[in-house]
Structures are given as C-alpha cells and as structure tokens.
Amino acid sequence: MAKRADIFHLSQVLGYLVYQASGCIRDYLGREFVRKGYPITVEDFTVLIYIWDQDGQPQRALAKRLHRNKSYITRLISGLESLGFVQRIPGKDDGREKRLFITGKGRNLMTVVEPLITEAMDIARKGVDPSEMKTCEKVLRQVIRNFA
Numbered sequence: 808m809a810k811r812a813d814i815f816h817l818s819q820v821l822g823y824l825v826y827q828a829s830g831c832i833r834d835y836l837g838r839e840f841v842r843k844g845y846p847i848t849v850e851d852f853t854v855l856i857y858i859w860d861q862d863g864q865p866q867r868a869l870a871k872r873l874h875r876n877k878s879y880i881t882r883l884i885s886g887l888e889s890l891g892f893v894q895r896i897p898g899k900d901d902g903r904e905k906r907l908f909i910t911g912k913g914r915n916l917m918t919v920v921e922p923l924i925t926e927a928m929d930i931a932r933k934g935v936d937p938s939e940m941k942t943c944e945k946v947l948r949q950v951i952r953n954f955a
Contacts, residue, residue, distance in 0.1 A: 854883050858907045866905045
C-alpha cells in the first residue's frame with residue numbers, strides 16, 4: 808500500500824507553494840515595518856493598497872477582494888481609521904454602506920513604504936529569469952480567474 812506521503816507531496820501542491828512564497832514576503836515585510844517603525848502590519852498595508860488603488864470603494868467590496876469576512880475587515884479599517892490613514896464615509900444612496908477613502912496621512916505613509924515594497928519584490932525575483940516571472944504571474948492570474 809502506498810504511503811500518504813507518496814501520493815501527496817506538499818512541495819508539489821500549487822496552493823502550498825503560493826502560500827509559502829506569500830508567507831516569506833509577508834514575514835519579511837512585517838519585520839521591516841517593525842524595524843523601520845512603521846505603525847502598520849502587513850494586513851494593514853494590504854488593505855491600504857487596495858483602498859489607495861480604488862479610493863471610495865464600498866467596505867463590502869474590499870472584503871470580497873481580500874477574501875475576508877466583513878467583521879475582519881471592519882476591525883482592520885477601524886484600526887487604520889484610528890491611526891488617521893483611512894476614512895469611512897456613508898454612501899450617498901445608502902447610509903449603511905460605508906465607502907473607504909485613503910487620507911493624506913495614508914497617502915504619505917504609502918509613499919514612504921513604497922521603496923520597501925519594491926525592495927521586497929526585488930528580493931522575491933532574485934535569480935528568476937524575467938520571462939519565467941512573467942509566465943508565473945500569467946499562470947497565477949489564470950488560477951485566480953478560475954476561482955472567480
């Protein structure tokens with residue numbers, strides 16, 4: 808009888824590899840945020856980048872894009888709002904719907920953090936042929952579309 812390890816190798820499972828690669832980048836950024844004294848976590852940064860990219864989006868849309876539940880996103884937004892990085896404004900048609908906006912302070916933080924993100928991406932790409940990286944990105948985008 809075949810051993811379970813003979814059938815199922817984590818090192819060959821796409822989800823596991825993506826999870827591990829993502830974890831390496833997140834760990835690096837988390838350490839650097841602390842070392843440089845930035846008042847945010849990697850999760851906070853992820854939320855900020857989405858809001859910066861689509862200022863004014865509904866909070867529920869952000870939760871969907873990040874594959875997180877509403878209460879998790881609400882907690883993150885509350886923390887970022889208390890730091891002055893984001894602002895929640897009731898929607899025009901439905902006051903219960905909160906729209907998210909990055910503040911000037913949030914934009915300034917993102918500008919300061921940007922070189923660190925570039926550095927992390929440079930480390931991630933080190934030793935990878937640029938054409939292979941493009942292929943990898945293309946494949947991962949297709950995987951994401953397959954689950955959308």
